Amino acid sequence: MGKYDFQTIEKKWQKKWKENRTFAAEKHSSRPKYYVLDMFPYPSGAGLHVGHPLGYIATDITTRYKRLKGFNVLHPMGFDSFGLPAEQFAIKTGVHPAENTRQNIARYLEQMEIMGFHYDPDATLSTSYPSYYKWTQWIFVKLFEHWYDKAIESARPISQLEDLFAAHGNVSVSAATSQKSYFSADEWNGYSPAQRSSILMNYRLAYLADATVNWCPALGTVLANEEVKDGKSERGGHPVERRLMQQWMLRITAYSDRLLDSLRDLDWSDSMKSMQTHWIGRSEGASIVYKVDGVSDTIEVFTTRPDTLFGNTFMVLAPEHPLVEKITTDAQRGEVEAYIQWAKNRPEIDRIADTTKTGVFTGGHAIHPLTGKKLPIWIADYVVITYGTGAIMAVPAHDERDYEFAHKFGIEIIEVIAGGDISKEAFISKEGTMVHSDFLNGLKATAAIPAIIRRLEEMGIGKREVTYRQRDVIWSRQRYWGEPTPIYYKDGVAYALSEDELPLVLPEIDEYKPSETGEPPLSRAKDWKIRPDGGILDLNTMPGLAGSSWYFLRYPDAANDKQLVNPEIEKYWMPVDLYVGGTEHAVGHLMYSRFWTKFLHDIGIVSVEEPFKRLVNQGMIQGVSQLMYRHKVTNEYVSADLISDEEKGDYSLIHTDVNIVRNQVMDVEAYKKWTRDSSAKFQLNENGEFRTISQVEKMSKSLFNTVNPDDICAQYGADTLRLYEMFLGPIEIAKPWITDGITGVHSFLKRTWGLFYGDNDEWIVTDEAPSAEELKILHKTIKKVEEGIERFAFNTCVPAFMVFAKEIARLNCNKRAILEPFVQVLSPFAPHISEDLWEALGHSSSILLSSFPQWEEKYIAEDEIEYPVQINGKVRVRIAVSAEAAEEEIRNITLENEVVKQWLEGKSPKKIIVVPGRIVNVVV
């Protein structure tokens, strides 16, 4: 067989694609557009491993396929290049994060090119480039300069709000706001600039507020909830504590309803939609105001079950609730303070793991709004300050948590919905009739809810209320390597930088750590932080989420220095038609991207409400680690098969490099060379082998289980790697990387080469006319591949290619009419070999300028025979027989199948479709 020299072929075509700018999209065109996007990577120092390209291969295939189908395709790539690792690397080594980032990006691009990924050369960006983050800052300024009007469900300029205040005060303004008190127009007009500024802060979509934050002392910064996992920082695993700090926040909660509503029409997976729905956590109920015995303050609670109000026997406040101090009696003060202290220092992990109820009585009482009864006020950490109002009306009879609490502390339990047995457990169902509930008695619980809300509203002590689990997001980080916040302060008032002052470029500083006094790193830039007008710049930077929340808007017009994006171009390209990336961004990146898109839509920058029409989540490719047993005392390594279960305790498991292990046998000499430790002792088994054990875990450099795509490409070629990754299984499924099967797809490519070049490396393609059988094979293949790509099931395409190659080889077919369309169909998957064969077939331009062949039904099912069958007017019968024996078979089937028999005897059948090799198909 001729030689398939993938090394030469792949280099040749990669160079050509680059030189010819093959993947540049037309910015604007009369052709239909298709926008394909990968979640852009953070360029880490470790480079890409075989897990990363999975999604990139899928989008590259889609890009090439859609181009063959005649679309103007945009497929860009950029880098999410602000972030903690580069900064920590800088702290350790002194290398500027920008320099480190530049090197890593270059390495990523090189690796991508080797795998045959080529992106639009004009549509590229990095979030840490000033030309890009100018617009990230610009959006922040816009958020600062807008408020959210709930009456028209849209963002509006702050200047309009000031006009409203000057004319009417704030009572009639329906805004998403943290402003609690009301003022008249006269009052507003009398306020000082600083007073007005602090009121407006409560309305801005980007605002300053005291927030309980996740403070990570080790990193010296605040983290978003999404960046905290089980009470530790996601990056680095450092402990995180709660602290009250003044921070920039984004009022994403203004958009909660819209974020929820428009989720419905998106082509996303159910689990992704459900995660987002859950994250927003909308729940409907009522808010009720309670008077407190002896003090003028009131307690406001939120409940989803106002119907159970008559069963309310005590109140619970979160330990952090501001009223706790005021209502605590002297007798209880010591106990309350001790509890608060304990709850505060209790690690987050314990609080999550241990759900037994704890709490103490404050000594204070609230007044039941309907019965006037005195209700004891407790504090307990099962009530959290961050949800609702941080206070609840406890109804032990009909809430599991309140039930457990009341039981433990001996508090009265009153049944108000009949149907359960409250001596045993709380009855939480709404299927029941109201009892002991005054005017609600006899009603169904579901009917009692609107009834009691109406009563509370009449009395002016409660109203219908919707609460969300979602909270506003903290947008300040006390870091260096991020976008500086484009804000300055003068006389206690925060001002945004004007557009021509952007970008506010990161200053050079000599050390990247926070200052000795605990101020952010930017405080070290002494000249930078003081403006000519005496204003002082904000010293916080934005979180990593900032740059990634809008990058998809920038690609289509990435070089524009006048606008975020040209409106014409934006209108043509948005939304993204296909977005591919991992599930880890389910609630972070995707939520904020949707939020920013909606905001930019409100202010007229973006034409769409939703940025990502279709989302596909690729599963993570895991590594198969190899581990050795090392004796805890002697430090000798022992072959795994020599160790019994009882002995395992005497050994520790040590990771070794997967690249020196084959079939669970490690090359001991290679290990010594790798570790530069020739003195390591090994005990081999009787065959002279050293055996390891394997374990599936995350693919990571530190576990020595990474497989480098460059190595695979050097050994088998990029086309083989691409086909193999697609062949492994559905993109969405997580699976371990096993290189073993790769020879299968590699020999397919060799066989394909052989169809053109024969055994002696001589061109053997002929112009003979194809046979019916050959055409059938070809068209079946085209159909299968096309359907596979459309369904994003690339794993079903690869076998279709293999079957084609096998069957065509069996027929000794080397006819151009069959092979040429096949090369076109194969090209999205294995572009290098396809381009080369395309050229050898005599075409002077790239295969990407050709078209995707059309499959035709007549070739696929040409000997399908239809027999008219009349069956109750709506039944079709499909029978498995050869064309010749059709009538015979129908008779046989008739005998076997009662229903068919009746139909054939009773009425004349309407239609029977006979497909050779297929079975009876009856559709009723």
Added chain:
RNA sequence: GCGGAUGUGGCGAAACUGGUAGACGCGCCAGAUUUAGGAUCUGGUGCCGCAAGGCGUGGGGGUUCGAGUCCCUUCAUCCGCACCA
């Protein structure tokens, strides 16, 4: 606890709208070639059985002429959220 998903050979997996279950690849078996190893080629390979035949898509039930696919129920695994009032 709540929400989402997934269960098919020794393994990765096909079977899109109900219609010959296990395509394709790995592995394994046999043969050919090779000095050997590797590579390559041909044939076989769901399970039980010498065979005829029987059994098979986590378990149990149901709908249907027909169920991996639809419905109910149960178990197991994975992911997400988690005292959310």
